[in-house]
Amino acid sequence: MIRNKVYPFYFVGGALLLYVLFFVLPSVMGLYYAFTDWNSYSPEVNFIGLDNFALIFSSSQGYLRYISNTILFTFATIVTKTVIALGLAVLLTRGVRRLAHVHRMLIYLPAVLPMLAVSLIFKSILNPATGLLNESLRNVGLGFMAQKWLVDINWAMPSVIGVDTWKGIGYIMVILIAGIEAIPREYYEAAEIDGASGWQAFWRITIPLLMPVLAVVTVLNLLYGLKVFDVVFVLTKGGPGHATDTVYTIIFDEFSKGRYGVATALSSLLFVAMIGLGYFVIRFMHRDTEA
Amino acid sequence: MAMETLDSHVTTQEQANRTGAFGARLMRTVRGLFNNTLAVIASLIMVIPVYLVFVNALKTRIEASSMGVEFPTELQWQNFYTVIEKGKLLSAFGNSVLYAVTATLIGVTLSAMAAYVLARNRTRFNRAMYLLLIMGIAVPTNFVTLTKVMQLTQLINTQFGMIVLYSASVIPLNVFLFYAFIQTIPRELDEAAILDGCSPLRLFFSVIYPLLTPVLVTASVLNLLGIWNEFLLPLYYLNKTAHWPMTLAIYNFFGQFQSDWSLVSADIVLTILPVIVVYLLAQRFILSGLTTGAVKG
Numbered sequence: 001m002i003r004n005k006v007y008p009f010y011f012v013g014g015a016l017l018l019y020v021l022f023f024v025l026p027s028v029m030g031l032y033y034a035f036t037d038w039n040s041y042s043p044e045v046n047f048i049g050l051d052n053f054a055l056i057f058s059s060s061q062g063y064l065r066y067i068s069n070t071i072l073f074t075f076a077t078i079v080t081k082t083v084i085a086l087g088l089a090v091l092l093t094r095g096v097r098r099l100a101h102v103h104r105m106l107i108y109l110p111a112v113l114p115m116l117a118v119s120l121i122f123k124s125i126l127n128p129a130t131g132l133l134n135e136s137l138r139n140v141g142l143g144f145m146a147q148k149w150l151v152d153i154n155w156a157m158p159s160v161i162g163v164d165t166w167k168g169i170g171y172i173m174v175i176l177i178a179g180i181e182a183i184p185r186e187y188y189e190a191a192e193i194d195g196a197s198g199w200q201a202f203w204r205i206t207i208p209l210l211m212p213v214l215a216v217v218t219v220l221n222l223l224y225g226l227k228v229f230d231v232v233f234v235l236t237k238g239g240p241g242h243a244t245d246t247v248y249t250i251i252f253d254e255f256s257k258g259r260y261g262v263a264t265a266l267s268s269l270l271f272v273a274m275i276g277l278g279y280f281v282i283r284f285m286h287r288d289t290e291a
Numbered sequence: 292m293a294m295e296t297l298d299s300h301v302t303t304q305e306q307a308n309r310t311g312a313f314g315a316r317l318m319r320t321v322r323g324l325f326n327n328t329l330a331v332i333a334s335l336i337m338v339i340p341v342y343l344v345f346v347n348a349l350k351t352r353i354e355a356s357s358m359g360v361e362f363p364t365e366l367q368w369q370n371f372y373t374v375i376e377k378g379k380l381l382s383a384f385g386n387s388v389l390y391a392v393t394a395t396l397i398g399v400t401l402s403a404m405a406a407y408v409l410a411r412n413r414t415r416f417n418r419a420m421y422l423l424l425i426m427g428i429a430v431p432t433n434f435v436t437l438t439k440v441m442q443l444t445q446l447i448n449t450q451f452g453m454i455v456l457y458s459a460s461v462i463p464l465n466v467f468l469f470y471a472f473i474q475t476i477p478r479e480l481d482e483a484a485i486l487d488g489c490s491p492l493r494l495f496f497s498v499i500y501p502l503l504t505p506v507l508v509t510a511s512v513l514n515l516l517g518i519w520n521e522f523l524l525p526l527y528y529l530n531k532t533a534h535w536p537m538t539l540a541i542y543n544f545f546g547q548f549q550s551d552w553s554l555v556s557a558d559i560v561l562t563i564l565p566v567i568v569v570y571l572l573a574q575r576f577i578l579s580g581l582t583t584g585a586v587k588g
Contacts, residue, residue: 004412005491006411006412006481006494007411008408009408011408011491014401015401015402015462016405016420016424018401018455018458018459019424019427019462021459022437022459023432026433026437026440029433029436029439029440030433030436033436088330088333091326091329091330091333092330096326096329098327099330102334103334106337106338107334107337108578110337110340112516112520112566113341113520113567114519114520114538114562114563116520116538116541116562117541117562120545120555120559121340121343124343124555125340125358127358130358132357132359132360166336166337170337171581174578223429226431227431229522234542248431248523252527255434255435263435264433264436271433274430275426
């Protein structure tokens with residue numbers, strides 16, 4: 001009784017109102033509009049049942065490809081970011097003493113920059129004729145490795161994944177470093193006394209004790225990957241062909257063409273998929289506030 | 292048992308001393324050198340692209356056409372002047388500051404108040420509200436139907452609408468950060484203040500709010516950077532050039548001037564310079580915010 005007076009609910013009201021109005025309500029509305037022919041050409045909105053979903057899941061349209069592109073991007077970036085960031089985290093906590101914090105600061109730097117700016121910079125670096133990457137490869141005699149990165153249909157997706165990895169590693173590395181630093185030093189000292197090599201210590205101590213943090217990092221990368229937009233939009237606009245189009249870029253595309261029904265159906269699919277994932281995220285991230 | 296391990300430890304140590312002291316030291320030096328080189332290479336890979344825009348922003352158009360690493364022969368400071376004028380960057384900069392600062396203030400204050408009540412008064416209902424709010428960290432936005440909401444509330448294509456949207460967008464993460472932190476503040480403080488006759492608002496703003504400072508700073512810095520860097524919301528909801536933030540302005544500038552990398556670089560520099568300054572000043576807070584929840588569970 002008293003509690004409701006000391007902690008009145010109107011404190012929650014402002015945040016709840018904004019959040020529900022601009023994020024929950026559109027998602028719920030989306031579940032209805034996904035079954036309509038809502039578009040920019042006519043003011044009428046008709047219920048058309050599962051037509052939008054039939055379109056999305058028909059193999060003659062490109063949508064399945066955009067969905068698989070998104071999954072491929074997500075899976076690839078989870079692997080590349082986690083593996084490289086883990087390597088750097090171990091290097092900067094156990095391999096390098098001198099200037100470790102400077103390295104940490106520099107490697108994290110790209111993570112705070114706007115993705116838009118990063119993508120523009122890499123548009124230049126990956127330019128096939130004049131870009132720094134191909135130039136450097138040619139200068140060190142590795143000209144045969146030069147590619148038409150963003151233009152070649154086979155290289156476009158790996159290039160986008162590469163740029164996204166470059167920007168994302170720092171963030172993951174910082175979290176992993178915090179995780180490694182939380183492992184008691186005595187474990188490593190004991191292992192050393194018992195004659196374990198650094199490699200053994202890594203597999204037997206670091207990896208098992210880091211599992212919860214690795215799980216969190218994977219979930220963060222997963223949530224990011226499924227919603228990827230900026231890097232694709234700026235680097236390739238989904239091209240060449242539709243080689244790099246993802247769910248979010250295609251939603252924007254459909255939206256620009258005024259095909260709101262299809263765009264909403266796609267959005268709702270992602271929504272339902274991620275509600276499930278969101279449940280796990282909350283369970284992970286929420287552990288420490290439970291006690 | 293204990294003696295045995297101790298003994299074997301001593302013998303291995305002695306053997307190492309006798310047979311391979313020099314070898315071991317050499318090995319350690321080589322490994323240290325290798326590790327340090329690796330770290331330097333990693334840092335360079337992360338910094339060179341950023342360095343690239345800074346040098347090329349000061350070159351002539353011809354010099355910058357290949358976006359090379361060389362220094363400019365003559366510093367072209369007027370590039371900045373040109374982009375500010377041609378790219379209408381003054382208004383874009385002003386808009387970005389307006390959006391980031393006001394939305395952060397609103398987002399942080401509303402989230403702190405909400406998290407405080409939800410963390411203190413743990414009814415079933417409040418717990419459900421908390422979960423609903425932090426669900427927003429994971430769940431994607433439906434931009435298409437959000438357009439409809441923006442139209443109905445007459446907020447589309449307005450600066451006020453942008454501020455409201457941004458404020459709403461930072462709420463889930465903020466509530467999550469505050470909720471965890473508020474649990475570390477003793478409840479006795481609330482009781483003492485209430486006994487002294489404080490109203491709930493006064494209790495929150497004069498007793499609790501100051502104690503939240505570390506997490507307030509962390510959330511504010513993360514919000515400021517997040518909103519400054521955001522691209523998708525203005526892309527969907529702003530069509531008037533005069534309302535564009537930096538990200539949208541530079542994207543359109545690139546569309547017009549993509550053959551002139553010196554100007555594009557100057558434009559990028561103006562966008563990322565404030566971010567880098569904030570990063571260098573507030574590193575500690577950014578990192579602590581990122582690792583909350585991810586580690587220690």
